[in-house]
Amino acid sequence: MAKVILRKVVKNYDDTPAVRGIDLEIADEEFVVLVGPSGCGKSTTLRMIAGLEDITAGDILIGEEVVNDVPPKDRDIAMVFQNYALYPHMTVYENMSFGLRLKKAPKAEIARRVENAARILDISELLERKPKQLSGGQRQRVAMGRAIVRDPKVFLFDEPLSNLDAKLRVQMRTEIKKVHQKVRTTTVYVTHDQVEAMTLADRVVVMNGGLIEQVGTPNDLYHFPATRFVAGFIGSPAMNFIPCKLEAAAGGLRVKLSEAIAFPVPANRVERYKAHLGAGKLLFGIRPEHLIEQRPHAEPDQHPFEVPLEVTEPMGMETLVHFLVEGTEVCGRVNPNAGALAGKPMKLVADLANMHLIDEASGRVL
């Protein structure tokens, strides 16, 4: 049980920067997910916390102690790897107890801890098997068991679900969450899958290009993204970004997407956006789930418009509709019974309470 603090941590491989100075404070018992595209530095950050990579500059603290020069074995951490990294010649029991046996822990203590971890993970009947006799999901559990047995200060997960098939991944995701609720150890979890990040995390850290883009709860990131990158990375299908003009209109402001489509800015945002009147290039950002079919009773800040549909994708519970606004492809999510047909015009509404305005040059959400 401990908190983890990263202070201005930098990692260069030769002259190539991988992590370019990040600050992060992870609270005790917190589940933090580092998420980002490949090459964003998230795995490197995790490996630096583990001590598998030296840090070029900055400080890493586990508990109250600076661990920059502490070898991995003395950091009191446990790590679960993407490919499980089980010792192939050892049984599950031996795999899980390896760390304790190296520490020369008493036999009874080892047995108690392994059995306890096996019970938590539901692998008690597999203890005598070798890794190659296990399925992917079982191997993943054993890898987690090996971490739990050591009762470390921090759990580190490096894309632990990437090697599982889609169905098992969802199952193990729930499993990991359950384990964290039972064993409340500080956890740092790396993934490139934003759904995994959203579902597991207490707080999500979105990384890009070796820097932290934004830290926040899953809901914060979804509703209040700080940058265009976060806005586009979180949520699937991704947020639409449409070039727009901000104009003064009767009683407030409006965003003009094309000659035909212009939306009034909700009254509570007028003050915030006013300063950007006539500023550089702006993008209108709106998630597909906020572009829906027209309903009999419009909510406030819902504004109707009509567009010819290019493509429709029925998903069962909803239908994705794609259309063009001034050459930019835009996606909306409508009710499957709303009668969306490719090639036909359709009446949609934009839920402007959930709109975003982005400065294209800086990538900041205004």
Place this chain on the structure above:
Amino acid sequence: MAKSRSMKDDRRRAMIWSYFFLCIFVVFFLTPPFYMLLTSFKSNAEIASATSPWWVHAPTLDNYIELLTTETYLTFFRNSAMVSVLVVAITMAISIPAAFALSRMKFWGSGTLATGVFLTYLIPETLLFIPLFQIFVWVTEFTGIELINRWYVLVILYPTLTVPFATWIMIGYFASIPKELDEAALIDGAGYLQILTRIFIPVALPGIIAATIFAFTVSWAQFLYPLAFTTSADQLVLPVGIITTLIRGDVFTWGQIMTGALLGAAPPLIIYAFLMDYYIAGLTAGATKG
């Protein structure tokens, strides 16, 4: 349907051809030992006579009895065994840690060193034996330690052949062990020595056995070095012993030569037979995904 049938035909044709070439291969390589076996059961008189060489008319065990009751032949055998066992032990003691260091610890010049190790293997012993001889002469001059014409000089010499190759094989095996395995062990609290003994050696056992077989075969069959460095009958190893004692001037005792060579070939064969299963078994299966 038509397509699957033609694929079946293709497969059949491939099988027939592979069997055809395998048969040629087997005949080519097994004829000499078979001929040796036949000859070992013949008396000298029968070998010299003009009967068909492919049939034993009057089988006899004389050659075997004579060899196995001769003190010198047993000495050769014992010398060979001592040398080979010691060489295998020395080779493994050097190669395993060397391969581990070269494949896992990145230090200054480790890449160059790994290539260098392999390059030394490429220098043929025909180039080396004269300078080596000179070195041993110097050693004797300066220290008084007599190495030439002692069977244990071979224990010093053979590792120059076996260590580079065994190291090279094992660098390959160790490199195939996923990096995460040692990282997991590192986090579990293992030091380098423990990673080597408790993870790498068990996991790379097939590779280590391959290297062991190699080292044993090289030292058992080595001819040039013992020919150059040992001369007294009580210091000789098998390959050299057979030709120096069983060929007397221009008299070739073919029956005994064949018997001696055949018996000499037995230990490697037996070792192969025992270790082959290990050698083939893929112990790394299940280490990671798949």
